[in-house]
Amino acid sequence: MTRKQKKAIRRFAIAIPVLVLCLWLIPIVALVWIAAGLIDVARNKGKTKLMYSRYFMGNGIPTWLLSPFNLLIDLVSYRNPGVWTLDDFPPAWREEIETVLNTFRTRKSEIIADIDSQFAEGRRGMYVYQWYGKHFVDNVPEFNRDFKYVRTIAVSVFSGKESTTWHYGPLRLTLRVLLNLAPADSDRVFIECNGRKHLWRDDPLYIFDDTLFHQSVNEVDARRYNVFMDVIRPSPVPGLLSALLSVVSLIADKIKTMFYKNWKMIDRRREAAKTPA
Incomplete structure (x- = not known):
């Protein structure tokens, strides 16, 4: 047996x-x-x-x-297609999401270098700027504001040939937004959900309901850097969902420890980067 x-x-x-x-x-x-x-x-x-x-x-x-x-x-939320595109979001949601994503795109090299300096080796790392609205690493000034819909801003890092098991997220109060900052030219680096593989080389952006069964895979010998964002679900009563998330934020650190026990969490506050004159 x-x-x-x-x-x-x-x-x-x-x-x-x-x-x-x-x-x-x-x-x-x-x-x-x-x-x-x-x-x-x-x-x-x-x-x-x-x-x-x-x-x-x-x-x-x-x-x-x-x-x-x-x-x-x-x-109490709008229709959930499971896998989302930016066009599925109301304008106010989309504006905040794109603001964060564009900051990552603009400062990609700087952010990756900073992550590598803090997480030189290890299987999986999570570099946390905000977690359920609570501020942590503060060296990117654009991330130091309080967003209305974006509640988690982080970067997940996989070492070479590192993958998650098949799993479910716990809560449907938010949606998960992922952006691969340095897609490998390979069909062995992907996320699979709802019976379909999403190859990062074909599209670095992937937005989905993480309470669906999914797995993230990196089978190449190179690091994988994914922007990791949680966004309040579009709803006619966003204030209600926000209030419920505020309750979740009270136990966010315990949730983080439970669901990310195989990750090294890099979430200490750092001196904010000086803005060029």
């Missing part, structure tokens, strides 16, 4: 008794959570056994537990 098979059996051995116990003690609540989970996971395209297994018995459990909340957020 392989290690993978043993792990699957162990998961079933834990999950089945827990499910039976919940159906016995709190049947209505358990059925609501099961139904919400099935509706939530069904949003994914390219369905596989792994997708369901990870959702109900693996790293997707937090997403499943939050599925009733996420489905309620869907009701």
Whole structure:
């Protein structure tokens, strides 16, 4: 029996008794959570056994537990296509997103050099300017303002031949905006979501709902630098989503530790860069 098979059996051995116990003690609540989970996971395209297994018995459990909340957020937000383009955003959202992206494009070489000086080696790094609205590294003046819709500004760094496992993000209050700052000319550097691979060499920008099943892959022997932004979902009541995110920000550091335990977080404040005269 392989290690993978043993792990699957162990998961079933834990999950089945827990499910039976919940159906016995709190049947209505358990059925609501099961139904919400099935509706939530069904949003994914390219369905596989792994997708369901990870959702109900693996790293997707937090997403499943939050599925009733996420489905309620869907009701107070505009249509979610899953994978987005800039044209899908209202003008006010798009303006903020493009402001941040253009700063990264303009100061790309400087930002990459600074990241390399702080993260010389390691598997995965996260260089954090803002995290759920809380300011950290402050050496890029353009990122030191409080944005209305952009709540996280960071750069994720992969070493050569480093990839994530298939996983789900927990909350649908935000959308994930990624921009590859130095795309490798290879079809082995990509993000895969909703049954499709997105090659960074073809388009450095990718925007998606990260509660969908996805994996980020870097199979070349070179570093991969991705701008990592969280943006409040377009909604007719953005103030409500913003207030809910403010609650999330109170536990943001604990969330960061839980979901990014395999990353080195570079988030200490630094002296702001002087603006040229």
